[in-house]
Amino acid sequence: MKAVVVDAEWAPRAGYRITQFEEEGRRAVNGNGIWRNPQWNVVKDYPEPKITAPDEILLRVKACGMCGSDVHMYETDEEGYMLLAYHTKFSCVLGHEFSGEVVEIGSGVTRFSVGDAVAVEEINYCGTCRACIMGYYNQCPNAEDIGFTIDGAFAEYVVVKERYCWSLNPLRDIYDDEKVYEIGALTEPTSVAYQGMFTRSGGFRPGAHVAVFGCGPIGLAGIQLAKASGAGSVIAFDLGQQRREIAELCGADHVFDPIELARAGSRPAEEIMVATRGEGVGLALEASGAGEKVFPEIEDSLDFGGKVVVIGIDAKPAPILFAKYLMNAGSLYGSLGHCGGDFGNTINLHLTKAIDMSKIVTAHFSLDDGVNAVKKTSERVDAKVLVKP
Ligand SMILES: [Zn+2]
Ligand SMILES: [Zn+2]
Numbered sequence: 563m564k565a566v567v568v569d570a571e572w573a574p575r576a577g578y579r580i581t582q583f584e585e586e587g588r589r590a591v592n593g594n595g596i597w598r599n600p601q602w603n604v605v606k607d608y609p610e611p612k613i614t615a616p617d618e619i620l621l622r623v624k625a626c627g628m629c630g631s632d633v634h635m636y637e638t639d640e641e642g643y644m645l646l647a648y649h650t651k652f653s654c655v656l657g658h659e660f661s662g663e664v665v666e667i668g669s670g671v672t673r674f675s676v677g678d679a680v681a682v683e684e685i686n687y688c689g690t691c692r693a694c695i696m697g698y699y700n701q702c703p704n705a706e707d708i709g710f711t712i713d714g715a716f717a718e719y720v721v722v723k724e725r726y727c728w729s730l731n732p733l734r735d736i737y738d739d740e741k742v743y744e745i746g747a748l749t750e751p752t753s754v755a756y757q758g759m760f761t762r763s764g765g766f767r768p769g770a771h772v773a774v775f776g777c778g779p780i781g782l783a784g785i786q787l788a789k790a791s792g793a794g795s796v797i798a799f800d801l802g803q804q805r806r807e808i809a810e811l812c813g814a815d816h817v818f819d820p821i822e823l824a825r826a827g828s829r830p831a832e833e834i835m836v837a838t839r840g841e842g843v844g845l846a847l848e849a850s851g852a853g854e855k856v857f858p859e860i861e862d863s864l865d866f867g868g869k870v871v872v873i874g875i876d877a878k879p880a881p882i883l884f885a886k887y888l889m890n891a892g893s894l895y896g897s898l899g900h901c902g903g904d905f906g907n908t909i910n911l912h913l914t915k916a917i918d919m920s921k922i923v924t925a926h927f928s929l930d931d932g933v934n935a936v937k938k939t940s941e942r943v944d945a946k947v948l949v950k951p
Contacts, residue, residue, distance in 0.1 A: 566716035566932035593650035616670030621662030624743035657716035658709030661746025700899025755783035758897030768792030770844025831862035853880030
């Protein structure tokens with residue numbers, strides 16, 4: 563079968579302390595510390611995956627999103643190390659935001675049948691460690707990650723485990739399969755936003771204002787989820803013109819370019835206070851990865867009891883002024899991943915048409931063109947690039 567395969571050199575950086583877990587499994591907990599010179603190739607005769615355990619399902623991939631993490635396994639720093647500071651094991655078929663049709667099921671699979679449409683959680687948590695037992699599946703230190711440590715869905719077929727699959731069949735009553743599978747592929751990033759805004763932080767009170775910093779797929783999902791949940795208004799910020807346009811399409815009431823604001827002698831916090839008639843926001847979503855710039859804006863525009871949800875990953879520290887949190891009874895939530903029921907809820911929100919994430923797709927590529935798909939995504943103009951076998 564065809565697949566987009568990435569390989570890289572195992573070359574631990576001077577100063578990177580490899581653990582026994584990494585050495586034995588030839589896997590990196592932080593890819594940026596170990597993997598050098600990543601090579602992306604479209605392989606025409608990659609072996610087709612096979613079911614080898616009773617709980618496995620063979621999927622024909624229908625759509626797979628290109629993610630910022632994929633770009634970070636394509637781009638390198640000055641020393642040639644890939645940028646991604648996350649679990650990785652190469653060589654590997656990439657692709658972790660995907661949907662597919664069930665073509666074969668293992669003998670122990672009970673919830674799915676051949677022909678079903680499914681979306682799949684990328685984080686394959688172990689279920690037995692301390693984090694998992696406490697309900698922190700996304701923090702599982704033993705997780706395998708589809709498209710990072712085990713073969714993913716920039717391929718014609720992928721094998722997945724039943725417990726990470728969610729049915730998209732109900733959506734077939736209201737949308738054609740083309741759209742159902744696109745929504746399926748967008749379930750992962752939508753659920754990442756949902757996890758932070760609702761599962762982790764408990765959400766905001768209907769009528770409260772919401773600010774979204776960064777209008778990549780997570781921020782755009784955040785805008786739609788905030789509108790669907792009754793936000794008084796949503797104020798969004800991004801440097802990219804196309805992303806700002808899609809932010810409006812997703813329902814943001816006010817959208818700003820922080821650079822233009824600076825030129826005009828204003829700043830995001832000021833605009834938020836104007837837009838909210840001096841009230842500030844009940845929830846601020848940091849989805850830009852530019853914490854250094856964003857935190858002062860958040861802290862100057864937080865309503866009483868306001869929540870700050872951090873999803874954007876930033877290697878640099880961000881300045882935090884405790885006084886703002888004390889004075890405003892603010893709280894800060896770190897969030898990662900999408901496991902724990904978020905997939906089911908975001909699929910339900912699509913069923914009621916409260917959200918429609920298929921509107922953020924700005925480009926399609928075939929598998930043959932998989933390398934161009936990551937190149938295009940690395941230009942950081944698109945909202946979401948989909949690869950369809
Ligand atoms: Zn992703
Ligand atoms: Zn675990």
